[in-house]
Amino acid sequence: MITIQNNDGDRKVLLLDSPFALDESPDFPEYLFDVIFIANNSPEETKTILSSINPITSTKCCYKPLFVSASLKGKMGNYNEIIDGYADDWNSMEVLTQIENIINYNTLIGLAATEDPILSSNQFFIRLTRYLISRKKTILEPKLDVSASTGYVIPVFDLFYRLGQYELSDYFVFMQSMTEKGLFRVSKFVNKIYLCPSCLHSHLLYIRTCPKCGQSSIQAEEVIHHFRCANVSPEHTYNFGGQLRCPKCHKVLQHIGLDYDRPSIIHTCSTCGNTFIEPKSKTLCTSCKKTFDADELIPQDFNIYEITSEGKQSIISPNIGFTIYTEFYDNYIEYNRLVSRIRLLAEQKFSGNIQGDLLVGKIWILDAEGITTSIRPEVIELVCQYFPNNKVSAANNITYVGSVIRNYKSGDTEEGIINFQVMLSETIRAALPVLNPGEKICYTYMKLQGNQSTIDDFIKEMGFISPTPDDSVENNDNK
Ligand SMILES: [Zn+2]
Ligand SMILES: [Zn+2]
Numbered sequence: 001m002i003t004i005q006n007n008d009g010d011r012k013v014l015l016l017d018s019p020f021a022l023d024e025s026p027d028f029p030e031y032l033f034d035v036i037f038i039a040n041n042s043p044e045e046t047k048t049i050l051s052s053i054n055p056i057t058s059t060k061c062c063y064k065p066l067f068v069s070a071s072l073k074g075k076m077g078n079y080n081e082i083i084d085g086y087a088d089d090w091n092s093m094e095v096l097t098q099i100e101n102i103i104n105y106n107t108l109i110g111l112a113a114t115e116d117p118i119l120s121s122n123q124f125f126i127r128l129t130r131y132l133i134s135r136k137k138t139i140l141e142p143k144l145d146v147s148a149s150t151g152y153v154i155p156v157f158d159l160f161y162r163l164g165q166y167e168l169s170d171y172f173v174f175m176q177s178m179t180e181k182g183l184f185r186v187s188k189f190v191n192k193i194y195l196c197p198s199c200l201h202s203h204l205l206y207i208r209t210c211p212k213c214g215q216s217s218i219q220a221e222e223v224i225h226h227f228r229c230a231n232v233s234p235e236h237t238y239n240f241g242g243q244l245r246c247p248k249c250h251k252v253l254q255h256i257g258l259d260y261d262r263p264s265i266i267h268t269c270s271t272c273g274n275t276f277i278e279p280k281s282k283t284l285c286t287s288c289k290k291t292f293d294a295d296e297l298i299p300q301d302f303n304i305y306e307i308t309s310e311g312k313q314s315i316i317s318p319n320i321g322f323t324i325y326t327e328f329y330d331n332y333i334e335y336n337r338l339v340s341r342i343r344l345l346a347e348q349k350f351s352g353n354i355q356g357d358l359l360v361g362k363i364w365i366l367d368a369e370g371i372t373t374s375i376r377p378e379v380i381e382l383v384c385q386y387f388p389n390n391k392v393s394a395a396n397n398i399t400y401v402g403s404v405i406r407n408y409k410s411g412d413t414e415e416g417i418i419n420f421q422v423m424l425s426e427t428i429r430a431a432l433p434v435l436n437p438g439e440k441i442c443y444t445y446m447k448l449q450g451n452q453s454t455i456d457d458f459i460k461e462m463g464f465i466s467p468t469p470d471d472s473v474e475n476n477d478n479k
């Protein structure tokens with residue numbers, strides 16, 4: 001059953017009780033109804049209906065008030081986040097008031113009801129944040145959820161993640177870029193956790209392994225130090241028929257602290273017999289099933305975000321100046337991921353597993369006072385276009401390009417490095433139209449040198465621009 005009826009407030013109510021392909025149906029255009037009422041007493045069926053008919057992803061239902069049966073209260077899980085009320089009487093005073101409040105507020109803030117179909121993660125995020133603004137839910141708070149991809153999730157986001165609306169990497173980029181643009185503000189730090197570098201899930205098993213063979217079947221044992229003869233060996237070597245006796249001088253041990261002590265713990269691998277002091281920590285991702293060293297994990301801050309008043313305005317505006325670069329370019333990655341990738345490549349290079357030079361190009365814009373300006377999406381787009389085979393990222397007011405220059409034939413990488421420089425020079429020239437009068441766009445490139453111990457310094461240096469760029473161009477228009 002699906003019908004449209006007028007309520008006592010003269011609003012048109014779309015009533016339905018079963019799944020229906022509303023967006024595809026020519027019989028129910030968007031302008032024919034103002035409110036949605038789902039009359040079904042099964043939580044599971046109602047969830048199925050809501051996965052397509054909801055005020056966020058349905059083009060016809062955008063931001064419209066939505067009610068479900070009163071009996072479902074407390075049974076809808078995270079779907080509760082997109083339900084305005086639970087009611088059976090759609091003409092009750094309470095429901096009528098709520099409908100008017102939502103519709104009037106949407107009119108007041110100028111939220112247009114007509115929307116295009118969602119084609120990308122970013123379009124979805126904009127639509128969801130518009131919805132949250134419409135419902136005055138401008139605080140985005142992550143909650144712990146044992147069944148959720150990243151452990152901490154904002155329930156309304158996670159609901160749509162599970163419906164396949166976006167990728168986790170897109171989510172982190174969106175949050176970061178909204179914060180950098182000042183549209184979101186971190187109102188409280190919640191926790192820093194470590195995510196799988198491959199799939200960004202948080203459900204990792206912590207494993208301690210043998211540094212030699214990598215297996216985790218290891219036993220911990222105390223080491224005994226016999227003062228009299230200075231013998232130091234694992235406890236089991238002192239065990240003779242239930243007596244602690246020194247394997248070297250054969251004296252029976254008397255009192256701990258007096259003639260012997262237990263200075264440390266030693267581990268023995270049951271697989272290869274290796275003994276060692278410190279096991280190697282590893283993590284096994286329960287989602288993608290890959291194993292990583294503990295220091296390869298990606299640190300990720302979880303925060304309570306607040307949509308700022310500037311954010312509310314720009315998100316609602318139909319031409320939100322949010323150029324959606326990540327949906328077009330596969331080579332754009334989050335800065336955290338670029339850094340862990342560079343670290344990995346650097347380690348590979350120094351251990352001889354890859355040949356060639358590791359380069360990082362940096363592009364930034366200075367204003368007329370010589371101060372760095374915030375990242376422009378147009379510049380990121382250009383860099384993604386000019387370096388389709390490289391990883392591109394942006395943070396710290398800098399746009400980055402990572403590159404490994406290889407030359408298998410002669411081992412000479414000079415030519416590759418020169419080409420990289422030429423491309424960077426071309427890119428900043430192409431970006432000239434993006435600059436305001438008096439602004440200057442610069443680039444420099446870093447080349448990894450030294451050994452294992454210089455990796456950290458190299459990564460630290462990535463965070464800063466160079467006072468002496470390799471090349472720069474200025475917008476001299478004085479309009
Ligand atoms: Zn072993
Ligand atoms: Zn001894």
Ligand SMILES: [Zn+2]
Nearest residue numbers: 196199285288
């Ligand atoms: Zn994983």
